[in-house]
Amino acid sequence: MKKTNPSFLNGVPELLVLRLLARQEMYGYQIVEEIRTRTGEALAFGEGCIYPYLYYLEAEKQVSSRRQEVEGRNRNYYKLTARGRKRLEALTSEWNRVTTGVSLLMGEQHA
């Protein structure tokens, strides 16, 4: 995530990672790629920045990881835990509240 993002975007990387992991298990590189492609390259993690987030989420028991060999390569796969799912619900609700508020304001200005 770019450093110039305003502070109200704090929590967005967490939301994006949890949202992706809610669908399927993923490894670090895959998460970065998915965020880039699924947001139409509007959002992009710094490649290394994903790991501090993942380790933090794992220490908070929001995600769990396991080492798995796929196509001859060992990778750490992350998946959402029950606590992570609850956190995702809370973040999604907060995100919806913020975007609704911003949309209302923008609508007022354009009207």
Next chain:
Amino acid sequence: MPDFIEPLRRRLLELGCPMKQLRRLVREVADHREDLKQAAVAVGLSGADADACANASLGDPLVLAEELMMALRRSFWWGRHYVVTFGLLPLLAYPILWALLLVLQMALGFALGYGWNWKKLHAVVNNPVAFHHLATVYQFMDYAAIALVTLLFCWLARRAFVGLKWMVVSCAICSLCAIIWWGRIEPHSFFMGFSLNSHLHMPWFRGAIPLLVAAAMYVLQRRTTRRFAQP
């Protein structure tokens, strides 16, 4: 090992990252780098260019090492509040330590069969040889408790990934506390105090115990860093 990974590993070592976490962090970032390199090769870059591209995408390894350590630190209460944990809690640890010490002594008394038998206890404190043994046991327990409290804070510092600096700070405060807070037994009396004038035998030794623990931890950390510094 590629240029990016080695500086990352060294910086993590310098920051006091425990070996188990360090191996995992390095392995995972190396995997990520390999994926980036393969993606760059797939779009037509040469091996060397793909390497450079992968390194550039990952950013500065030193900054990444610090961010990784920060993320690990943030996940513990004592890592987020390290000033309180390592600067203030050692001050409170000593009164608790005393209480534990007294409980331990009473337990020891019960274990040796004295219990609340005042006649037996009086016989011990009135007998200079027996009292000398009792005082020696108290002294040993006092030293052991100081070392244990210091080790507890060292262990917390390692668990919270706050680095050697805060480990040394907590040891220094433990040392100061060990000098200032004191307890002393005499026949029929137990004294506790909070002053520099404790009238203890070798009061400096109590203060030296946490510093010895800090020195041992520092040497251990340096040895680990040197042992694993070679690629």
